[in-house]
Amino acid sequence: MTYCVGMRLDAGLVFMSDTRTNAGVDNVSVFQKMHSWEVPGERAITLMTAGNLATTQAVVSLLEERTKAPSERAPSLLEAPSMFQVARIVAAALRETIATHADEGQTADSAFNGTLILGGQIADSSPRLFLIYPEGNFIEAGDDTPFFQIGETKYGRPILVRAYDSAMSFEAAVKLLLLSFDSTIKANLSVGLPIDLQLYSEGQLTLGYSARIEVDDSYFRQISEDWGEALKRAVQSLPDISLS
Amino acid sequence: MTYCVGMRLDAGLVFMSDTRTNAGVDNVSVFQKMHSWEVPGERAITLMTAGNLATTQAVVSLLEERTKAPSERAPSLLEAPSMFQVARIVAAALRETIATHADEGQTADSAFNGTLILGGQIADSSPRLFLIYPEGNFIEAGDDTPFFQIGETKYGRPILVRAYDSAMSFEAAVKLLLLSFDSTIKANLSVGLPIDLQLYSEGQLTLGYSARIEVDDSYFRQISEDWGEALKRAVQSLPDISLS
Incomplete structure (x- = not known):
């Protein structure tokens, strides 16, 4: 399993993810589920992944390659003009990766699905936060729903619902998120430390x-x-x- | 869905259940999921149910009939010599009811399963608390795991794990359980008020x-x-x- 939260604050964005992956309870590893890209002064983007690790790693590799190989740079995360376009690129990569494994080769009991949280800011637009579904569509966080969770979302949700305040400082938000992660880690063996943290201050573009x-x-x-x-x-x- | 908690305290037992049942989100009803029996001065028994409503109602009816029809009173809840025997009777009724629907007639996408929490005290034994599985086997609460939850267990679990104390008063335990129910009700539409509450004071046998x-x-x-x-x-x- 996995637990990741992306949160919108007045001050910017907070991303937190655990690093435990497992196939059963007797096959446990540590993998990074948080990935960031930036063009300082122009854009900063963070992506967190939950679901089948082969799928989500393939998605990230696909996106990384696109940022690096000049001949394939057309749909690059670092050139898209808006976060909405970035979300479309990421969602397309996710859907494509899942479709590849669904259509051919061996099948598995569990689908090769993945769910993503994407956030960041580009140029003079506002910071934006998206939840991307395995089907390749996505929703955006707003004032009514200012944070997204993926993975094992239930144990850590009540404290977020109750204690979240958009005006809170980064320090307070990180503390709140760590308590939410602590509740989840205490209840589900497949969510575990270490925890990755990434902050983004509105307007910094880095x-x-x-x-x-x-x-x-x-x-x-x-x-x-x-x-x-x-x-x-x-x-x-x-x-x-x-x-x- | 459903949310029920049975809790052991030094002072006795606490049972709390919601009353919402649903088939989809557009077919919602109120049904009691808590049932109690007593022979004052001799025994007091409480049962809470989660799962398929037809199954759990059939189980309760079966148990009720057995307490009432003299010719079939052999396996009666009100005559069993210990809570362990009561648990066996209830578990057998549950397994039998599920098997009846599994073997014949129409099938459904969701299994006609049910899970039960049973607690009470008989004569000079201690109060005991059981979790009964649809397979007809069961486990008993102990000092390490002093409460059982059934139904939508995740949202309301962290606060119970953190704030439970076996020495707490009934008043404090009911407050804690109501907060656990509140977290669950806020997060899952299929758990809802009204909430049923039943207390049992150790040694009262009523x-x-x-x-x-x-x-x-x-x-x-x-x-x-x-x-x-x-x-x-x-x-x-x-x-x-x-x-x-």
């Missing part, structure tokens, strides 16, 4: 702070340990029911 | 406090509204990450 939060990260350990007590205090702060 | 929490229940509304702020304060109480 990638922001990025980090890999490792298993022994002292900050993550601290909030993971303290969160149980903080949550108990929050529950206690509400009035008790009268049972009579 | 059913405890029970209530139906309706859509307009003022206490539920209050904690549902206040929980967002309480959660935000809890997040704020943790130290911010240093992004540099």
Whole structure:
């Protein structure tokens, strides 16, 4: 499984992904699921992937190749004039990759599907955030739904729904996301550390702070340990029911 | 869908279930999923059901009939000498009901499965809590896993894992469960109010406090509204990450 969240803030975009992939519980690996591209001063783009690893790696390779091989540069991420066009290029690469494996060769019990979160900013447009489906269509985040989750979305969702605020700082948003990841990691063995983080500040047109939060990260350990007590205090702060 | 939780406390047992059933999103009804039996001074038993409604209603009817028709009273819930035997009777009724529909008649896309939570106390044994699978086998809650969830279990799980404490009062446990239900109801349309509640105090050998929490229940509304702020304060109480 996987857990990735892309979030829109007034200040910009936040991307967080885990790095665990698994085929069953006895075949576990670490793979990066977050990929970024930039042309400083002109565009910054981040992509996160969930689903069949062969599919999502092929999509990323396809997109990477297109940014590198001059003869095939027509649909390049680094030349598309808008994030909407970038989303179309990525979605087409995803659909194409899935279709290749669906139409020929061996079949598998699980489909070779993938789902993607794409965000970034190009030139003087606003930052935009998209959720791309395996069918090759996509939706965009707005004020009503300011974040997207892919993979194991359920355990970490309630805290995001309740505590998200578009005006929050990057620091507060990263803390909130780490708590959401902690809830998910505690409940689903197929989501695991390390966690990749990428920030994007609106208008910067260059990638922001990025980090890999490792298993022994002292900050993550601290909030993971303290969160149980903080949550108990929050529950206690509400009035008790009268049972009579 | 459905959401039910059965929880062991030092003080006894707590049962909570929603009442929404659905076939698609455009066919929604209210049905009770919690059923209780008692012989005051001798035994108190509560059963909660998730899964195919025809299956679970048939199981309950089968168990009810057995408690009422003298000629068929041999495997009665009200005569079994222990909660383990009660669990075996309930599990056999469940497996039998599913097998009946699996072997003959029309088939359906979704299996006619059901999953049950059973708890109670008989005579001088301890209170016991079981999770019964559609295959007719079951597991019992212990100190390591003191509560069971069935139905839409994911959204409401993190808060239970974090804030459960076996020493908590019934009042605190009901508040915690209502917050877990609130998270689930907010995220999944197929889980809905009203909510049924049944308490059992260890050693009482008679059913405890029970209530139906309706859509307009003022206490539920209050904690549902206040929980967002309480959660935000809890997040704020943790130290911010240093992004540099």
